[in-house]
Amino acid sequence: MNNHLLINELQRDALQEIMNISMGQAANALAQLINIRVILSIPKISMTTPDGLQSFYHAASPHHFARQSFLGDMHGEVISVISDEGCKELGEAMSYDQPMDANSVNELVLELTNILAGACLKGMVDQLGSRLHLAAPSLFEPEQQLHSSYNWHHALLLEILFALEHISFSSRVVICLDEASIAVLAGKLNEMLD
């Protein structure tokens, strides 16, 4: 699969630049909310197929999965993969009631997903001059997904890795855009480039 089939090299570079700036802003916002310094990776832009997305779910250690859809002139879903390790410490830092049971860990995962997805998308959308509305996040189990029933062929993935200072914790947030939205994105990028 050619990564540049749906967006060209120029658009890709522009998107990368936008993402880099957004992530810097997101990291600041997060540090303020979580009270811990957040370390973000440089966003990775790639194209995927349903099979490719499935392999994304494989994780060695216990992880929580959540997803959140967004609507606007672009639409898609944010998928977050959050390590179980570190959740309790993070909950403590975010002043969750202690000790945390499975329910409050779920609440934390949903809240983290909402914060991470919001932070990542917000910066991007602002710079593109676009408007998005995030729906409520929900937990899900990837094993129960029937990827053969997906009705798309290619999707754009914007993948960001989050880590925290002094806490062994990791999470991945992937913004997935479907084919129609990629076209809208490409249009927006062209406007900016002009």
Add this chain to the structure above:
Amino acid sequence: MDRQQLFEDVVSQLAIGVCIVDSGYNLVYWNNFFADRLQMPMADVEGKSLLELFPDQATFLKRKLQSVFVLKNASFSYWEQRPVVFQFKSSRPITGEECQMYQNVEIYPIFNTDNAVDRVCITVYDMTVTASYHQQLTRLTQQLEAEKQQQQVLINKLEEAHNQLLQSEKMAAIGQLAAGVAHEINNPVGFIFSNLQSLQDYLSRMLKYVDLLSKIVDKVPQPTLHQLKADYVQRNQLAMVLADCPDLLNESLDGAERVMAIVKSLKEFSHVDSKEWSAADITSGIESTLRVINNELKYKAEVVRHYAADLPALYCQPMQLNQVFMNLLVNAAQAMDSFGRIEIDVAFDEQKMVVKIRDSGKGIAPEHMKRIFEPFFTTKPVGQGTGLGLSLSYTIIRRHKGSINVESTPGVGTCFIIELPRRSELEVQQDEASLAAASQHGVL
């Protein structure tokens, strides 16, 4: 009515809770949904801190509101994780079981003209109906699951009971066969034994007579006669024959006696199906069992007995206990890789009798220890063990209100410890009666 008035009217009557706070978390507005349910009209709370109005949820609300102000994105809370954020009374105060309203909460930013966020809106959805339905479903699922497990336990018990029934039927059939054979052997062996005794008596008389005749012949002064006798004795090796006769008879008598003892044990043991309760001497049961399985034991192990002196009789099912001893002793013999040692301890105190059967066999693997009393559990090759011996033994000991425990070290040996309470005839009768009553009520 102008547009603003219209919107205000609509919002105030919405079936959704709407509440607006400023960046200091102070209340700007809430609609009737809040005001009615909390009995706090808008006028009383305007400008008050939301965190002070809801101190129980202050930490949570602060975190959520802060994230909305900082990220300028909506934030959510669900009834599954946090059923109650605001202390609203249940939406079904009369017919519902819930005493509080289950809520989904959404908090979203309100942008001002400068595209900054100085207010956020909190909306509350009543999820009581959904939550209650969901919980009922969960309860039902759990209940079904529990019932399924109970049924599985009953099925297992039934299977166990069925198998034990089969096993005891088998034992009863073997017992009857043994009794029949023993009876048939007992008669001929009886007359063989008594005939041999008579024969022994006659023979001793005849030997004396032969001796006398020989002496008389020796006294007659006729060398031809002496020669004739010597030739005959020589030819027929009579010296050896005469000397051997008593030994042969003694051995035969001994053999016949042993056959009689075995037949007696077999007859005793042929009552394995007997569940009669009686006062019995435990050690004589063990001895009778040892005689029956002597063949299995004698090339495998030396049997050492430590029986306490003045052992009292125990009110028990002697034939059932014999079966337990047989199972344990046969297992002990089969556990021997080379010629070993089986020690049988019988001791007692005021309350109980303790029988220990210790072998120097190969021991039981730790992973098998928990399963040895399970029906059909066997480590013997297919066809050699039913896996029912220990299970049956366990049931028999439980019927005596006793316990059977095992200690084993692989490579060193195994010790089975049976503790039997010394119950009076009356106690046993009462226990048996209550057991019979329970089984009539369908409790296995």
